[in-house]
Amino acid sequence: MICLEAGYRPPLNRKRTTLTEGLTHEPTTHRALQHHFENMEQQREAGTLGMWVFLVTELMFFGGLFLAYTIYRYQYPAAFATASNHLDIRLGGVNTVVLIVSSFTMAMAVFSTQLGRRRNSVIYLLLTIVLGMTFLGIKAVEYHDKYVDSLIPGQLIPGRPFNPAVAKPGDTDPHKLHLVEGANVRNVELFYWIYFAMTGLHALHMIIGIGLLIVLTIMAGRGRFGPEYHAPVEISGLYWHFVDIIWIFLFPLLYLLGRHLEGHLG
Amino acid sequence: MEEFETPKPPHTNYINAEYGLKSWLLTRDHKRIALLYLGAISFYFFIGSLYAMAIRLELLTPQADLVQSSTYNKMFTQHGIIMVFFFLIPAIPATLGNFLVPMMIGAKDLAFPRINLLSWYIYMVGGLITIYALLAGGVDTGWTFYVPYSTTFSNSYVIATGVGIFISGFSSILTGLNFIVTIHTMRAPGMTWFRLPLFIWAHYATSLIMILGTPVVAVTILLVALERLAHIGIFDPAAGGDPILFQHLFWFYSHPAVYIMVLPAMGVVSELIANFSRKNIFGYKFIAFSSLAIAVFGFLVWGHHLFVSGQSVYAGMIFSFLSFAVAIPSAIKVFNWTATLYKGSISYDTPMLYALGFIGLFTIGGMTGLFLASLATDVHLSDTYFIVAHFHYIMVGGTLLAYLGGLHYWWPKISGRMYPEGWGRFSALVVFVGFNLTFSPQFVLGYMGMPRRYHTYPADMVSWQVLHVLSTAGASILGVGLLIPLCYLVWSMRYGPIAAANPWNLPGLEWQTASPPPTENFLTTPVVTTEAYQFAAPEHKEVVGKFERQKPAGT
Ligand code: HEM
Ligand SMILES: [Cu+2]
Numbered sequence: 001m002i003c004l005e006a007g008y009r010p011p012l013n014r015k016r017t018t019l020t021e022g023l024t025h026e027p028t029t030h031r032a033l034q035h036h037f038e039n040m041e042q043q044r045e046a047g048t049l050g051m052w053v054f055l056v057t058e059l060m061f062f063g064g065l066f067l068a069y070t071i072y073r074y075q076y077p078a079a080f081a082t083a084s085n086h087l088d089i090r091l092g093g094v095n096t097v098v099l100i101v102s103s104f105t106m107a108m109a110v111f112s113t114q115l116g117r118r119r120n121s122v123i124y125l126l127l128t129i130v131l132g133m134t135f136l137g138i139k140a141v142e143y144h145d146k147y148v149d150s151l152i153p154g155q156l157i158p159g160r161p162f163n164p165a166v167a168k169p170g171d172t173d174p175h176k177l178h179l180v181e182g183a184n185v186r187n188v189e190l191f192y193w194i195y196f197a198m199t200g201l202h203a204l205h206m207i208i209g210i211g212l213l214i215v216l217t218i219m220a221g222r223g224r225f226g227p228e229y230h231a232p233v234e235i236s237g238l239y240w241h242f243v244d245i246i247w248i249f250l251f252p253l254l255y256l257l258g259r260h261l262e263g264h265l266g
Numbered sequence: 267m268e269e270f271e272t273p274k275p276p277h278t279n280y281i282n283a284e285y286g287l288k289s290w291l292l293t294r295d296h297k298r299i300a301l302l303y304l305g306a307i308s309f310y311f312f313i314g315s316l317y318a319m320a321i322r323l324e325l326l327t328p329q330a331d332l333v334q335s336s337t338y339n340k341m342f343t344q345h346g347i348i349m350v351f352f353f354l355i356p357a358i359p360a361t362l363g364n365f366l367v368p369m370m371i372g373a374k375d376l377a378f379p380r381i382n383l384l385s386w387y388i389y390m391v392g393g394l395i396t397i398y399a400l401l402a403g404g405v406d407t408g409w410t411f412y413v414p415y416s417t418t419f420s421n422s423y424v425i426a427t428g429v430g431i432f433i434s435g436f437s438s439i440l441t442g443l444n445f446i447v448t449i450h451t452m453r454a455p456g457m458t459w460f461r462l463p464l465f466i467w468a469h470y471a472t473s474l475i476m477i478l479g480t481p482v483v484a485v486t487i488l489l490v491a492l493e494r495l496a497h498i499g500i501f502d503p504a505a506g507g508d509p510i511l512f513q514h515l516f517w518f519y520s521h522p523a524v525y526i527m528v529l530p531a532m533g534v535v536s537e538l539i540a541n542f543s544r545k546n547i548f549g550y551k552f553i554a555f556s557s558l559a560i561a562v563f564g565f566l567v568w569g570h571h572l573f574v575s576g577q578s579v580y581a582g583m584i585f586s587f588l589s590f591a592v593a594i595p596s597a598i599k600v601f602n603w604t605a606t607l608y609k610g611s612i613s614y615d616t617p618m619l620y621a622l623g624f625i626g627l628f629t630i631g632g633m634t635g636l637f638l639a640s641l642a643t644d645v646h647l648s649d650t651y652f653i654v655a656h657f658h659y660i661m662v663g664g665t666l667l668a669y670l671g672g673l674h675y676w677w678p679k680i681s682g683r684m685y686p687e688g689w690g691r692f693s694a695l696v697v698f699v700g701f702n703l704t705f706s707p708q709f710v711l712g713y714m715g716m717p718r719r720y721h722t723y724p725a726d727m728v729s730w731q732v733l734h735v736l737s738t739a740g741a742s743i744l745g746v747g748l749l750i751p752l753c754y755l756v757w758s759m760r761y762g763p764i765a766a767a768n769p770w771n772l773p774g775l776e777w778q779t780a781s782p783p784p785t786e787n788f789l790t791t792p793v794v795t796t797e798a799y800q801f802a803a804p805e806h807k808e809v810v811g812k813f814e815r816q817k818p819a820g821t
Binding site for chain 1: 373374375376378379439442443444446447448450451452477478479480481482484485486492493495496497498499504505506507508511515786791
């Protein structure tokens with residue numbers, strides 16, 4: 001099969017077969033072809049479109065939270081600056097880098113799969129999984145810090161209600177909240193509510209993504225993919241990049257906001 | 267359109283291809299999944315109706331005789347939740363849509379059969395969790411879950427119900443996703459966009475709303491549930507949160523959701539009107555694009571539910587204007603249907619009776635929407651029985667009638683049997699009469715000031731009681747009208763006369779294959795050569811002014 005030939009490149013901008021013409025010729029009978037599709041091309045097109053539609057849904061899902069964020073950030077800038085400053089910008093920054101690199105390894109996994117380089121695609125998939133887990137690990141550390149500082153809103157954690165220590169002027173203890181002038185602790189709680197909702201939802205998506213990648217790695221290891229059939233990897237790649245992009249928005253909105261706002265609030 | 271081979275009965279079809287419970291519960295055939303949905307949806311509809319009967323009985327007299335206020339609150343809440351989330355939203359798309367979208371475009375199945383089955387399971391899990399919540403103690407927040415009552419004060423099973431609705435939301439997202447991908451990528455050769463039946467356009471528009479709106483309500487309900495758990499949240503004024511934000515997010519979905527309920531119904535009615543007038547539909551493109559216009563504009567009018575919630579007056583004015591604008595595409599459809607009837611050869615079979623009923627009742631429902639969309643009148647009418655009547659005219663008079671009409675129309679295809687036509691027509695009339703008797707008095711009641719969601723009213727208001735009695739009487743008639751089809755449809759599955767492949771003698775693709783269809787729908791992939799609704803060959807047409815029409819018979 002051509003897939004084993006070194007240097008084979010899938011035609012990148014292959015002419016998209018339109019429905020009417022595509023159905024009659026090229027009777028591909030790949031074993032991954034499902035019975036209700038006419039050919040692999042149609043199956044791949046459907047899968048890809050399906051993922052894009054799903055991502056639109058996801059965007060709307062996060063959209064409600066972004067809206068809430070925008071409204072309250074506008075209403076309570078001082079409290080948001082306070083709370084944002086208290087987030088660990090180093091851990092957040094490292095995590096951003098981790099995710100960007102994982103997007104790269106994911107892209108490489110897709111690329112290797114398209115070329116039929118089985119070993120490489122397994123390696124890149126594994127790397128992506130490891131990076132994803134690193135992200136979650138760091139996130140867990142951050143969550144734990146917030147837990148220690150009693151910053152988890154309301155009574156979500158029984159026995160640990162939201163009750164941060166507020167720093168007095170001159171006190172530099174990093175575990176205490178350093179209220180920006182005009183900030184109200186209850187509004188800080190609102191920020192943390194949004195922070196946990198958004199990053200929690202994001203983390204949930206990461207966990208699902210890692211699950212997907214594990215399945216893909218097993219399939220890739222068994223040699224299920226090749227130049228004619230690599231849609232699952234591509235499609236999961238779309239999902240993974242999407243989850244990364246959400247983080248790319250979350251990071252400045254949550255972590256960098258404080259610095260920006262403080263400049264404005266004086 | 268070409269002729270296709272149709273196997274003669276008894277043939278292997280999707281129903282007798284496999285036997286046993288397992289073959290149904292693990293099926294990936296869109297037609298079988300449609301039947302699974304049909305069963306489940308009928309079940310929820312039945313439960314929802316029981317609540318409705320109890321509500322109507324309670325309102326017979328001014329005082330509380332049957333239940334206390336707290337129980338009554340739960341009754342109307344549970345009625346609303348079950349009917350909206352578990353009946354009206356999935357009713358047409360998940361049953362008729364599931365069955366027909368692939369057949370009408372000449373595909374073998376939906377693009378993602380496994381996801382289709384998954385959506386049914388998700389729907390069932392969500393539904394059963396909700397039923398659990400109802401049995402465990404019920405919810406009393408109204409189907410709208412307004413905060414802070416739902417987050418802070420209600421002592422009922424809000425979280426469990428919320429979880430149930432949250433979960434079932436994904437079934438509608440997945441159905442929408444499946445339809446969009448299927449319509450884009452799986453049309454038969456020659457099935458161009460403008461040859462698609464209008465049923466497909468309607469489902470396409472519906473699917474857009476499902477994928478764009480449902481996630482927003484899902485996350486909103488999730489936030490309400492979390493807020494109950496944490497005793498604080500983004501809607502809680504104690505933390506500086508804004509309860510009105512909840513209303514915005516909720517209606518951002520729930521206004522478009524009313525179009526999730528009515529757009530598929532409009533698709534069914536377009537089919538029925540064209541086919542039972544034996545005439546090409548008038549203004550095909552207008553109807554097709556008005557569906558899309560409704561889907562788009564439907565997202566811009568949610569604020570008309572907040573006119574009396576303290577929303578800014580300027581926002582109110584804009585939302586009022588946009589609400590008037592969104593009525594235009596609906597009106598376009600009504601005009602086009604009526605124009606299609608003009609000089610058609612109309613036959614008054616059961617499905618057509620339902621379709622004609624739809625046009626009239628939907629028009630009333632839509633027009634009264636405009637009363638509510640006018641700022642000044644809404645202040646008077648908001649939260650009265652006028653609203654209750656408004657949306658029941660659309661949801662019951664519109665969606666339910668179209669659903670029944672569609673079910674009868676495609677019943678021969680679905681079951682392979684004919685339903686008894688005489689009983690069909692009779693029950694369609696009973697439903698129509700019962701419906702109007704139930705809900706038209708409610709317009710008057712609302713206008714006179716009877717608030718919604720109350721179970722008592724002043725004893726000296728004799729006219730109110732008269733209207734309530736009329737309404738309850740109508741509801742009983744309506745109930746009978748709905749039980750009759752239940753009986754004869756079930757009866758016909760076994761004893762009805764065997765249906766021909768094309769009993770109505772129509773050009774649609776779904777009629778060009780056996781009844782019931784084989785598992786892969788068509789023996790050979792059909793090739794489409796004409797537009798939808800072509801009843802006469804071009805030589806039988808004449809041009810009148812700018813319009814083309816079928817020549818009257820005998821010329
Ligand atoms: C097309 C299908 C429609 C459906 C299924 C529908 C359904 C509903 C429902 C369920 C409600 C009540 C919500 C609640 O408070 O529980 C409602 C209220 C309302 N509807 Fe409709 N509606 C439809 C069309 C329209 C149209 C076309 C308009 C205006 C152009 C309209 C204007 C309104 C307004 C303004 C209210 C809010 C009234 C108030 O709360 O004061 N509706 N509708
Ligand atoms: Cu509305």
